[in-house]
Amino acid sequence: MKPATMPTEELMGSGHLACQGCGATQAMRFALKALGPDTALVIPACCWAVIDGSFPHSCIDLPIYHTAFETAAVVASGLKAGLEMRGDTKTTVMAWAGDGGTFDIGLQSLSGAAERNDDFIYVCYDNEAYMNTGIQRSSSTPVGAWTTTTPVTNYKREPKKNMIDIMAAHSIPYIATASTAYPHDFMRKIAKANTFRGTKYIQIFAPCPTGWKLAPELSVKMARLAVTSKMYPLLEITDHGQKLEVWKDFEPTPIAEYMKAQGRFRHLSDAEIAGIEKDVEAKWERLLAKERMLASIPGL
């Protein structure tokens, strides 16, 4: 018999209200396995404001503070400060927000908390649009995508906002990206984040079959293809923004395989997809160059 490779303890039970194949739900289950029961959750308006269900059927066996859309990070700041004042130093506070609540309306409060280096883990489950209100674009929506506010006649022309660089500019102790296709990697990063004091930011790629017009059974596969097509590099930034490690140990796959499986990209021509592939490749090369550059500076 093979030993279990992840904790068997379940802090997220069955009976959640997510759609089939929801990456955000898989992500929560893994994150809670990595953190254990000494955890308090802060969740702003997002799909997860609904997913955990209503009394007595809530699927999360932890205290949750559902807060206003723009305040996940600052509420986490206050919660942690209050716990510390009461002498509780072992409870981990985890803010858990979608990309709209992170990249857009929550950016100001996240920036404020990160600049103060308030002590909590902030996880953005990134499904690349406002899914809870019915698939509107966010600043995390990738170029070329359809949403209900970027119709195919006027699809999104702007590239996805680079939140990782924004967070790195705050010199916080730990930043990482993750993908639901690599749960062990994600759990390792959550556990590692919990060893630092200060603001930790983890952004996990979490497919939304409903919003991406994707077959639910392809959710995990898409999460893998996003990484292997270099669309969504897995990386860690430590030493307060000074050290970058990019995961490169994978067989690259073409972007077309990733994009053509999803209805949100169906209107794109082969030439447009080739153009996006070129951009992705250039960004990837710049990322690797940055990794080499940071590694080459002595004394860091």
Add this chain to the structure above:
Amino acid sequence: MSNDHSGRIRMMQGNEACAEGALVAGCRFFAGYPITPSTEVAEHLSVKFPKIGGRFIQMEDEIAAMGAIIGASLTGMKSLTATSGPGFSLKQENIGYACMAEVPCVIINVMRGGPSTGMPTLPAQMDVQQARWGTHGDHGIIVLSASSAQESYEQTIRAFNLAEKYMTPVILLLDEIVGHTTEKVIIPDESKIEIVNRRKPAEKPKDYLPYRETEDCIPTLAPFGTGYRYNVTGLCHNETGFPTNDNKIIGKLVHRLVKKIVMHADDIIEVKKTMLDDAEIGIFAYGSVSRSARSAVLKCREMGIKAGLLEPKVLWPFPKKEVLAMARKVKAIIVPELNMGQMAREVELASRCAVPVHKLGRVDGNPIDPREIVDMIKGVV
């Protein structure tokens, strides 16, 4: 417009009707943020605007959306945003800015239940006082109401007309039922729809004063980029638009901001009366509740009870005269509404204790059933 049945007939949601009304009114700029139950207004315009040279921007938050429509309006564009409770709260500072700087714009609030996140998918009318007093400081404001998709269409057009005429933000309140009900809308021929456009300065740029004292108390703001140089500020300002600490000027300014709406109340206020002439019981109802009230009136009449309905299409300025006239004729007034008596209080004040005012408030996310109104009327009779 409602009596004109010569137009095209379409099936539309209240939210979509707002978007269509905005297009006809000449609106070409929308800035907004996704929020249930108003998002369809944005979705509809995101498809329509790019095809006709309009601009749709999905903003990073609610505050940004309100700021952007004020900016666009200063260039002369008719500008719109749509939101619901929590977003409406976030917009309040900038709504006050638009009142102070006298920048026309339209804010559609498809009301959900509160406080806070409350009931995103259930109907309520809990923002009627916030629409009046949500932003800080003394100010005048115009707030319209709609009870159907047809009215959503018409009232959106009227909201733009009033905003441009009186140089003020105008708020249109829908509730979730009105916003999400798909029903028949008669779209009249465009030549039959009255469209009001912003007054342009008659004087040359060198003689121009944006906030010049006028008899009608309405300023004439030249669109930015047309050669008229002036200052726009949220601070108390003089006729040039530059800030001032002169108490006389400050006092005059705040008085004028309030007077601007009050003195034109007769032009702004609109009510609809149903069987009110011989009524002994008067109902005051707005939004989706007025539909239940209409049904209750008919049921009462069948039973031989003389009930009538006063429906304010404009909530603010409050139709005091019309309410007082009703109070002097009836024996009691019933105010059914999806809050704990926010407008009943106004009705009580306006009726000057002439008759008892009975509240019928619901705050549980359910609509008000006509039978509840009938039962209350039977109790009162």
